Amino acid sequence: MLRRAALVALLIGSVLAWGTAFSLAQAGEGSKLVVYVYESFVAWGPAKFIKTEFEKRNPGVEVEFVATGPSRAMLARLINELITGGTPADIFMGEINDVPRLKKFGFLVPLSEQEIPNLKTVSKELLLDPDMTLIPYEHGFITLVYDSDKLKPEELPTTFAELTKSQYQKKLIIQNPLTSSVGHAFLFWTIYNYGDPGYLDYWRQLLPTILTIQPGWSAAYKLFTKGEAPMVVSFSTDACFDARYKPLLLNNQGYRTIFGAGIVKSTDNPRLSRAFLDFLLSAEVQEKLPDTEVMFPANSQAKLPEKWQTCAVIPPSPVMLSLDLVAENDDRWLDEWARLVVRGR
Amino acid sequence: MRVALRNITKRFGTTLALENISLEVGDGELLALVGPSGCGKTTILRLIAGFETPDAGDILFNDQSVLGVPPERRGVGLVFQNYALFPHMNVFQNVAYGLKFVTSPLAPPLKGEGVGGRSCVQELLDLVGLKGLEHRMPAELSAGQQQRVALARALAPNPKVLLLDEPLSALDAKLRERLRLEIKKIQRSLKITTLYVTHDQEEALAVADRVAVMSVAHIEQIGPPQEVYHAPATEFVARFIGRGNLVTGQIVGRDGESLVISVGGKMIRARSAYGKLRQSVTVLVRPERIHINQPAENILMGTIRGIEFAGDTLWVHVEAAGTTLIAKANALDTTLHEGDIVQVGFATSDISLVPSDQRSPPTPSQEPSQR
Amino acid sequence: MGQARRPGTVGSVRPFGRAFTLTPRPSPLRGRGVGGEGLLLLFPLLFLVIFFYAPLAHLLREGLTKDGIFSLEFIRRILTDDYFQHVILFTLWQAFLSTLASIALGLPLAYILTHYDFPLKRVIRALTIVPFVLPAITVALGFALLFGRNGYLNQFLMSLFGLSEPPLPIMYSLTGIVLAHAFYNAPIITRTVHAAWERLDPRYEESARALGASRFYVFKDVTLPMILPGLLSGAALVFIFCFLSFPIVLSVGGGRFSTIEVEVYTRVVTRLDPQFLNYKIGAALALIGLVLSLMMTYIYLRMQGSLARQAEHVRPRPTVPLFAGVRDFLRPTKLLLWLYMLFSLLVFVGPMLAIVADSLWEDTPTGGRWTLRWYSYIFTPDYEALLGDSPLRAILNSLSFGLGATAIAVPLGLIFAYVIARLRWGGRRLFDTLLMAPLATSSIVLAFALLRAFNAPPFRLVGTATAVIIAHAVIIFPFIVRALVPVLENLDMKIVEMARSLGASRWRALREIELPLVATGLIAGAVFAFALSLGEMSATLMLARPGLNTMPVAVYRFLSQHSLGAPSAMSVVMIVVSALAFVVLERLGERALKL
């Protein structure tokens, strides 16, 4: 009886498991293009479109998006694979602030306009990496977003300084810079305005305003829409998704956030990888990005959807710290920030 | 403290554990409750202790119903067969445990002589013969010692009633005999009302002031040990208590004070006032009342089929009158051998009649006719 | 963002035939030496070394080397930094508080399960494990919906008392962290205590009552000390899980708290630098965390060992109906019980109900309305968010990984538990402690260690179901060991000797006598292990490729996009599927063992 039960359990388990494994093994290896990307890129939809269209254009090719975490988690996975038995990844997609770090790791291939023709369509202001290891394909602006049902326009803060007033106590939800790229950008934004080490004083004053620091954008936004607080750190384009939630520009600024894609040196498919990047920058894909990613396309020729004329806000003064400054100080900033927030000093 | 059960019925699901039981234990009396396993003895103790509630009937302590009183306030001492000594407390702590809860100045610890718990515990340990073992853990005690601790523990809070559930059944025969005497001595000295449950009839007879014999869910007979032994009220009691020869026969006549009973075609006489002609009866003769090869009022011829040696005694199995009778003989008697033809004899007054019918008492006879 | 790994006794007796050989058979497992049967150990040990200890050691070594040579620099740096001191102390403190809260919440439920009869008792008992599998994000969300500033509870209290500010600041505080940990872990306490309590001879408690002890004193002086080994066993697991908790601390704590695990994550993931300095600090931190939690485990094992005692065979404890008329309903003790149940419903069921409500609700410009659209949304076959993984696939994956991993973990755990319980050798407690390492290792470090293990020859298995199943088996098998060792140790060897004297081989005695006697523990352990597999995320994500996503991964996926009710709908699907799986698994287990 016992033996039979164990046997049955084992049988069920293994049949199911091998079934799963088998269906995976069926796809051929050689013509496979593996893309490591942050999970929201897949979750929000463009990945599906890109995969279908790219495979249609390149018969026999399979695109596989591996998206098992946020941008930096994918990077960490890639590096851990590279220092052990190698990685299956051909393409890495991530945040531009990591470019200096990526270069120091040195596993991305420098690229040029000759290799990626569509690169010439990309707005020059986005091309921050002279070596072109991570090619920008979309960008956006981090701002505050408020719930227009809860706050009237005259009640809104207009500057960073005003945000620390007592009337806004517990009214803001932010993301943790240690785990979220949106929260990371917000930290940079305060550093842009208050300098180093002035930003620490600002954060000390800001803490009472903050209701909670969430590990990721999704959780933060969900709490925001559930009415936990009337303001959240998010994107200037959010109103395109739901008009109730409107951008709130502090100091008339928005902090620019750029995402790019690069080719992993160890790829056995350099030609296909380049074709993929070129396709990523094509107007066809780029015009999908506003509706799926709710981000601005990098391709300056890509047409924006009709309603973006009104709902998408481009801040009068977009700001961004230089990549070198970020590369040099980022780790210390994160450290200081964590000590301040956790210990209150 | 007098304890009384009035018409108690108790069911567990579909099992009828006790049916309309009534029982009384007098102040300072030791009543032994004896019966086969599963007949409901433990259930009676648990009812008295307050762990079960009867489905019908009442339980009285000194004529006061205790049905609503929780176990901790009934003032009963309890000893289980497995002793249930708290394994994480040493001997001293086990015995002292109940003293924690003695709060009323009206109910001082044992005998009222103990000043505070310590001396009282010491006294008790002395009483049960465990001096010097205070710091042992239960696991470090022999079974007999554990039993003594359990007894001391139950006695410590000076209970009004002591309930012992097969207290000795886990011990070897020699120890059992010694301990039951000790228990009786302690019970006498404390004059504590005691209900002593056992399935061992010999133990019950040895220890009790009165014995209550149970069959499944019923009490068959209550009385002093001698009465229960010599004058069993039912066949069940006759079979359960003591070694005995039970043979069925039929009343065939009356001869003065005695009835004439036909057993396997042989006539024997029994002294009894009752008995109806042609009534079928069970005849009880205790082995020690049977004499081999000696003159007696009733004599049967038989063949020895077996002899058991038991030290000072011989148990002689004799086939007679179509049945096998057991007789007790002196071990020094070397004249008896298997296969011998012998006379078995017993006095008319040594025969008891037990009604074959389970629960109806012997019916008073209409004038039995002469043969 | 990985979810913290979620926490944490089989046969029928046939009469022995006469067909046994009469040749005397040595019994190596009873004696000192490890003979033929000791070989049985070789395979599972090898398995663990290859797939767990070696990769883990390899990774943790980073924390003990500098420029390729041994160095305590990183350890020293951590231990002398007052920030890290604070984090380490806070980690211990919150784990301690959370364990207390889990006991407070779980113990009364164990009492109810042990002492009362009520309809659907077995089902409800199986369902108590459900919280255990939920992704942290779901729990955080459920807590926010219920206890948040705008949550149902605060809303209710505000309208009840006409307040302008939410009165209960549960969320985004240590209270919230502790409550959420209790939500997760109280079921462990309930299960382990319930198992111990059921085996406790009621006559101990009756003796105490007859001696005049009130219910309270009986519990304090007799019951509690005797169920303490079970309680400690549960508490030790809870402590370890809370010690390693990470997403709950981040989200329910609101970012103002940090634990060792949070620091490890940020060092080895987000702050990974080309010089690997942070990586080394992360490894050193993980090592410190591992040593601390193994030390706690060791202390607990010693305590439990000294408390263990021979269990006696007792008749089943009597149970009484929970609902016994109106007058009984209003008794003070019952009232207390109802009060507790109300509270535990709030903490256990409340957050889940909030998730259910959320999954059925849609905000509209004019307010909102009830809807089923999120369910149809997640079950739209070509839904894009999962890319090749439909939710149905995720359900199937979760169940198959869980079953596969449990099928490996049960024999593995059984062999180890047996060796620990039956062999008398000096290092057994230490061995036992080391076996707990998979539960006591930082989940992110474990995930990376497994990634490295499966990414190097000869086992290049990254991205296969096999890798995920093996990883899960390694992570969950300690649960089986934990559930079995105390029961096996308490099992009276006389019974086994009796069976052998009747002619049963050592193996048959094990299979037909010992296993059925430890069945309850085995089933409980297996179900918990299965649950742990269902909820596992860190390693799954690290080893997975498309097509291998599980239910909790799907929940995260749905959350990371704008479809507001979809993650809740997926969570509800997960609750229902795992609840059904637990009920079926327990039934099957009991059937197989003829309980």
Ligand SMILES: Nc1ncnc2c1ncn2[C@@H]1O[C@H](COP(=O)(O)OP(=O)(O)O)[C@@H](O)[C@H]1O
């Ligand atoms: N808690 C219980 N549940 C069900 N049946 C019980 C319970 N306690 C006793 N019984 C049944 O009641 C009967 C009497 O039991 P008990 O009083 O223990 O017998 P004794 O002590 O004479 O051996 C038995 O048939 C037993 O099975």
Ligand SMILES: [Mg+2]
């Ligand atoms: Mg009994």
